[in-house]
Amino acid sequence: MTQRYRPYRAVLTGAAGGIGAALAKELLPQAEYLILVGRNRAALETLRAQLDPARIHLIEGDLTQAATLDAIAMLAEQLGGFNLLINNAGSNDFHAFETQSEDAIRSMLEINLLAPMLLSRRLIPLMKKQLHAQIVNIGSVMGSIGFPGFSVYCGTKAGLQGFTQALRRELADTSIDVRYFAPRATRTAINSDAANAMNRELRTGEDTPEAVARSFIAFLNGGKREQTLGAKESFFVLLNKVLPGLPERAIRGQLPIIRKHLPD
Numbered sequence: 514m515t516q517r518y519r520p521y522r523a524v525l526t527g528a529a530g531g532i533g534a535a536l537a538k539e540l541l542p543q544a545e546y547l548i549l550v551g552r553n554r555a556a557l558e559t560l561r562a563q564l565d566p567a568r569i570h571l572i573e574g575d576l577t578q579a580a581t582l583d584a585i586a587m588l589a590e591q592l593g594g595f596n597l598l599i600n601n602a603g604s605n606d607f608h609a610f611e612t613q614s615e616d617a618i619r620s621m622l623e624i625n626l627l628a629p630m631l632l633s634r635r636l637i638p639l640m641k642k643q644l645h646a647q648i649v650n651i652g653s654v655m656g657s658i659g660f661p662g663f664s665v666y667c668g669t670k671a672g673l674q675g676f677t678q679a680l681r682r683e684l685a686d687t688s689i690d691v692r693y694f695a696p697r698a699t700r701t702a703i704n705s706d707a708a709n710a711m712n713r714e715l716r717t718g719e720d721t722p723e724a725v726a727r728s729f730i731a732f733l734n735g736g737k738r739e740q741t742l743g744a745k746e747s748f749f750v751l752l753n754k755v756l757p758g759l760p761e762r763a764i765r766g767q768l769p770i771i772r773k774h775l776p777d
């Protein structure tokens with residue numbers, strides 16, 4: 514079914530991050546070109562050198578700035594259009610909500626939720642010119658299961674999931690599909706030392722970015738609207754929907770361990 518999207522001509526945000534770099538490497542064999550977006554020029558250049566530089570285009574910029582969204586749109590148009598937007602950039606701040614800084618709260622809302630919305634809005638007119646195109650939003654298991662220490666992050670990812678579903682339905686009579694891919698904990702710099710220590714103590718299942726990227730490609734080339742990674746995590750997501758009292762009690766039982774690791 515999704516053969517129709519290939520070869521991919523893709524915009525990938527957060528490309529120099531842990532999952533982003535792994536996605537770029539895994540996606541390139543099926544791509545005509547990739548536009549990689551990030552704030553760190555040197556990290557983007559290093560990544561381009563490891564790939565096929567002729568098929569890699571770079572946009573250096575902060576996704577909270579309109580100029581960055583304009584630069585992405587201009588380059589994509591110059592290249593003759595594109596058929597895949599991966600909203601992958603994100604930030605996290607494992608912290609007690611009560612004492613979390615306003616800057617951290619705003620930054621998570623801006624990069625995890627507002628930026629994918631505004632970038633999608635900016636690029637939809639271009640994508641509509643393609644016979645088939647798709648937007649894939651990178652969410653998180655935490656978008657479906659609220660977890661202490663991640664209140665705002667969970668809120669942004671739940672918002673992203675709701676946005677994905679609504680936009681998919683709004684664009685159902687166009688050439689654009691909108692999908693949601695939710696990794697579980699993954700070994701990248703987004704997780705603080707405190708979050709990693711808590712995950713170890715709670716024996717939280719964890720993936721490498723390379724494993725996430727392989728699952729992502731299978732998802733991309735398949736027909737599912739949404740996917741959560743991890744069998745145990747997928748089961749908890751389902752349980753949280755149908756019998757929320759059970760995960761509520763289980764997480765309450767983990768609260769002393771979570772509090773021990775929470776920065777205050």
Ligand SMILES: NC(=O)c1ccc[n+]([C@@H]2O[C@H](COP(=O)([O-])OP(=O)(O)OC[C@H]3O[C@@H](n4cnc5c(N)ncnc54)[C@H](OP(=O)(O)O)[C@@H]3O)[C@@H](O)[C@H]2O)c1
Pocket residue numbers: 526527528529530531532533550551552553556574575576577600601602603604605624651652653654695696697698699700701702703704
């Ligand atoms: N790792 C996990 O445990 C995990 C689990 C579930 C979901 N996820 C999701 O997976 C995605 C990728 O995360 P990751 O684990 O790869 O984290 P990461 O290594 O920290 O990468 C995040 C990327 O987002 C970019 N970014 C952040 N703020 C930005 C901004 N204002 N403008 C432009 N780029 C910005 C960063 O760009 P710079 O290079 O410029 O800093 C970085 O490349 C995120 O959406 C995250 O929520 C991660």
